[in-house]
Amino acid sequence: MATILLVDDMYTARSLLERVLRLVGRYEVIAVGSGEEAVQAAREAAPDLVVLDVMMSKLDGVATLQALRALGIACPVLAYTARSEQFPGEFVTHGFSAYLQKNGDLSSLLAMVRELLGKPVVTLSDDIPQNDPGTGASTAPGAADEDLQTKAVGGE
DSSP states (O other): OOEEEEEOSOHHHHHHHHHHHHHTSOOEEEEESSHHHHHHHHHHSOOSEEEEESOOSSSOHHHHHHHHHHTTOOSOEEEEESSOOSOTHHHHHHTOSEEEEOSSOHHHHHHHHHHHTTOOOOOHHHHSOTTOTTGGGGSOTTOOGGGOOEEOTTOO
C-alpha cells in the first residue's frame, strides 16, 4: 500500500482529502498541517508521494519541498494549490512533479495521485461503493474530462 504525505494548513480541506485518499484511494495517509510537520513526518516515514499545499504560513510549499529534498526524499511531489497559474512551468523550476489547482473536483486529485504513483487511472465514481452515498457528496457529478484542472508539469 502506498503512503501519501498530505500537507495542508486548512484543517477542513486536509480532513476531507485524508478521508477520500484513505477510503476511496485506499492509501495510507499521513496528514499534517504545516511544512515543519511535513519535514518531521518525512523523517519518520519515507512517503511514496507528497501532496503539498503551496500557500502556507511560515514554511510555504516551495520551502517545504526544498527541505524534503534536502532530507533525501525523492518521491514525486504534487503542488496542490488554490493559486491559478498562468505558467505551470514555474512549478518544475521549484522541483514539483506536477500541480493541481484546488477546485473541489476530487476525481482529478485521485487521477493525478494514481498517475504519479504509476497506477491505472480510475474515476472517483468507479471507486465509491454504491451503498456509501455520503462519500461521493464532495464531487461534481458528470464532470467532463476537459473540465479537469489537472496539469502535469512539463507536459501539455
